[in-house]
Amino acid sequence: MKIGNFAKRFDVSIDTVRYYIELGLLIPEKEKTQYDLNQTCLEDMAFIHELKQFRFSLKEIHKILSLKRLTNSSDNEDTSYFTNLLLEKKADLRAEKEEISKAIHLIDDKLHSNTNKLPEQTKIGVPLFFVPLFYCPHCRQLLNLKQASMYGHYIYEGVLSCSCSYQAIIKEGILRTNQIKSSPNKYSIYEIDVKKWNPGFVSLLEKGKLWMIKELMSHPLAHKVIVETNIEVSMLLPKHLSSLSDKAYYIFTCHSLEMIEKLKRKIEKHNPNLTVLYIVNSDLRLPLKHESVDFFIDSTSFTQFSLIYSESPFTILRPYLKENAHIIGSFAFYDDSSKSLKNIRAIYPSSNSHALHLDYLEKGVKQNNQTITKREDIGYTEEPGSYFVYHEPGEKMKLVNYVASCP
Incomplete structure (x- = not known):
């Protein structure tokens, strides 16, 4: 019987049959390049199917088949041996069932504890510390705060406006701008399909x-x-807030309101005393005063930014940096001759022409009167995962870390 008909008879794939042949579970005859699966193969496959229903592993099945072949027994003539195997497997399955039952109970307990309502907490909004830092990103004038609703030291609702017609709102403690543009591929750190990431x-x-x-x-x-x-690309600070200074002032930006809401809830649960501002924004033109920021953290976010916007993030963010400020970053790139770069231009037609080129980082820093004071090659991968639709199999996506400092 040809391999295709054999596979159909047992409702398995041809690859499965080939794998069983490779393992030695099936031993067909071979005519030139074609397998011929005989009556013995049919009997062995039926036996394999039965043993798999009993939850024997392929390794265990191979041992049972080996004994059958050595003793030349058929139809399980050595009933005592086979009966003992079944009894042992039954005992193993019962033990496994108990362990699974315990695990299910533990999961239920965990789910129950996660869904228990937390005691009602004071509403946490925009800390008053940030109000003097709210400036129009266009005309650089101090923004007027109107219709403010306050809870303690926080602004929970309000409208920030400028005479030039720029406006942003504070709603439920989150500053929301209109400058929002997301990747063509929907992305959220909380909605990652892990199977698509190597x-x-x-x-x-x-x-x-x-x-x-x-x-x-x-x-x-x-x-x-x-x-x-x-x-939303690859957050760094939230994971380490407990180790960082509780006297620092943190600002997190993201184009997804849903994601920034989730992050806000998590930080308020675990680090409620920190001074944190949450901004919905994607183009990096933040409603903040120039020369007010000490550190920008680029956790491969500039790499993602280059796929969506043609402008350099270094140019946009440079005015916000104080004297002696730093950008601490991690940047992904390909060699200039890589096919992946051509794929990027096809998939992201509005991307920066140097997206995922190393000179995107180097020129961006240099053109804005900054200097890379530290640099470390972290390594590379040839398989980042199927999420990265532009990646050409076998090419190296490299990662370099850097510190860019202002004079």
């Missing part, structure tokens, strides 16, 4: 993040303004 690439990113947090913590952070932009 674990090796995630480990590479984590290595870069640990380098960044170590660099940030080497600086005094008390009373410093620290901004992490486009956190």
Whole structure:
């Protein structure tokens, strides 16, 4: 019987049959390049199917088939041996069932504890500290705050406006701008399909993040303004807030209101005493005073920004930086001759022409009178995962970490 007909008879794929042949579970005859699965193969496959229903592993099935072949027994003539195997498997399955039942109860307990209502807390909004920093991103005038609703030291609702007609609103403690543009591929750190991300690439990113947090913590952070932009891409600071200064002032931006709401709830639950501002924005033209920021954190967010906007984030953000401020970042790129770069231009027609080029980082820093004071090659991956639709299999996506400092 040909392999295709054999596979159909047992309702399995041809690849499965080939895999069983490779393991030695099936031993067909071979005519030139074609397998011929004989009566013995039919009997063995039926036996394999039965044993799989009993939850025997392929390794266990191979041992049983081997004994059958060595003793030349058929129809399980050695009934005592086979009966003992079944009894042992039954005992194993019962033990496994108990362990699964325990795990289900533990999961139920965890779900129950997660869904228990927390005690009602004071509404946390925009800390009053940030009000003097709210400036129009266009004409650079102090924004007027109207219709403000306050709870303690927080603004929970309000309207920020400028005479030039610029307006942003504060609603439920989140500053919301109209400058919102997202990637063609929907993305949220809370909605990642893990199967589309290669674990090796995630480990590479984590290595870069640990380098960044170590660099940030080497600086005094008390009373410093620290901004992490486009956190829907790859957030860094929220994971390490417990280790960072509780006297610093944190700003997180994101184009997704839903995601920034989730982040706000998480931080308020675990770090309720921090001074944090949440902004819905994607183009980096933030309603903040120029020369007010001490640190910008680029956790591969500038890489993602280059896919959506043609402007350089270094140019947009440079005016916000104080003297002696720093950008601490992690940047992904390809070699100039990579096919992946051509794929990017096809998929993201409005992207920067140097998106995911190393010179996007180097020129962006240099053109804005900054200097890369630290740099470290973190490594590369040839398989970032299927989420990265522009990636050409086998090409190297590289990761470099850097510190760009102002004079």
